Amino acid sequence: MNDYGSGTQALVLVLFSTLVTLTLLMCVMAGPDRDDLTNFYTGYRSLTPLKNGLAIAGDYISAATVLSTTGIIALAGYDGYVLAVSTALSLVLLMFLLAEPLRNAGSFTMGDVLARTVPGRSVRIASCVVTLSATLPFLVVQLSGAGSLLTFILGMPHEAGARTVCIVLVGSLMIVYAAIGGMRGTALVQMIKIVLLLGTSVTVAALVLNRFGWSPGEVLRAAERGSGTGPAFLHQGLQLGTSAAQRLDFASLQITVILGAACLPHITMRLYSARDAPAVRRSMSWAVGTVTTFCLLVIILGTGAAALVGSPSLTAADPRGRTSVLMLSRALGGGPGSASTTVLYAAVAGTVFITLLSSVAGMTLAAASSLAHDLFAHALRRQGTAPRTEMTVAGWTSVAVGTVAVVLSVLVQNWDVGVLTTLAICIGASAVAPALTYSLFWRGFTRTGLLACLYGGTACALVLMVFSRAVSGTPSAVFPHADFGWFPLQSTGLVSIPFGYLAGWLGSRYDHRRRAAESRENRRRYEESEARLLAAAE
Amino acid sequence: MTHPDDRYPPLSHTPQPYQEYQEYQPPHAPGADLTALRSAYRGLRRVSTLTALGSFVVYVALSCGAPDLMGSEIAGELSLGMGLGILQLLVTFGAVLWYGRSAQRSVDPLARAVRERALRPVRDAGAAR
Structure with missing residues (x-):
């Protein structure tokens, strides 16, 4: 496994420590004052649209996106290309549909947006539960991946002890970033990460194209050869299969990604730190531009990995090809031990490391903010909470969320938990997206509708996921030797998204009939706050 | 499959109750400007969202x-499906610019008007109608 020199490892280690020191320093410098809530949750809304856009893009492109998407493209070709397109378009959809009203309606968390028309503890608790159930799986999948990835990068023996150490190390760093840095600190880390990520991706993509004389046709031909599948590499169906049910499954997964990926709380949270609606629009333009550029680059990287490394070596290192970026960078240099290989590999490894760190920090912060703001400050305490107390609580909830995530990740590190990414996106599409669209655009949305949307969508996605073919019954499932599934697809969106929307609508209809007074009150609140929603007028 | 229109079922119900409401009990928020802003936002949102979502769903x-159609080669090794995918990504840049321009032209002036009116609601409450 470890076929590169100790010089490379030393350089990688030096780079890692430099990155950690630098970003930690920035976090401490940019961290908020002890009793300023606005600063902690939004960083005073002082970032320019460009910077905020880069931070949104940084939060959006998680380590899972970088590593799994490249892996899927390298192993499944066409299916991966479609995934790259849906990933980019999801953020476009967020910009067109939700970004501006969301910015005007919310102040710190998703609970603020939803409780605007339907106030009350039950709504706050529900939005906190959904935030946690969408962020924690994502967090666990990235942390447990961090273990195997770091042992791979550092060339350590691939055993449980080393991985646990890596997970705990990354986990502690992420807690520090989230608790000390707040939104502003993590925004800085995200910006550094996205700039590094774009820089190394452009370099590696240019090297790939250069290797094939800048001819896309040559790259594709080599990828067809390297994947061992021939022309099938450029046809739909390698990822999930080509039967009618499997094609439907594929379509369902893509629709889920486009509806759900950008709705996740750690991304929408960044929108609240824009100054006003035009600023959020400009931020999102930068974010979408960055993410789309990156998705184009990922297509080149994944195809290059298939062409230059080849599918047998990729699957030998990781069955889902998640190490393909690293293996590609090693294959591109002048050969094992040469200076160019060392530098390129170290740069890519450093980028992957900082991507991993920043994305887990962003998610921890989103979960901790929701716990502190929705659950503690608005649901548990009836009287107002002092900003100072809420800040302290937010710091401690970061520690709590981080610790829980680290423990869970250590426990599941021997399983293939990639399915948790799908679960998080399914919850985003079936609970968060319906709740936000209804709450922002439908004045008839009521408490029962909202709760049905949030709990119903989440429960539907969770239950179907547990009994899906991604968890049991197939060789690539989490439990390949058990078979307790009855839901015949890999992702749940096909059923759970309509279910979430339907639950919200039926719940509201129920309130209109049975609790007319309360639903009129909700409507009045919507109309009262409409000037604020559309024009930020107080 | 989520049909794009599924995101909007409630909107089709909204106009009538609101208009009734407006006739009987004028809201103290600035009325005409807000209505114009709402429909400007709604138009922009529908066109842009349905185009983005619709093209991807198609x-x-x-x-x-039709995997055979999408797998047919259009230029060298490049298949139609791959070409369309990359084209969508490239068109995204243009779409975002277009959205920014349109929003600046249609939405921003109205939003500014609503904000200004909200600052002096008493005097304009009568003038608005």
């Missing part, structure tokens, strides 16, 4: 429903 449906 793309995925074609990928799954």
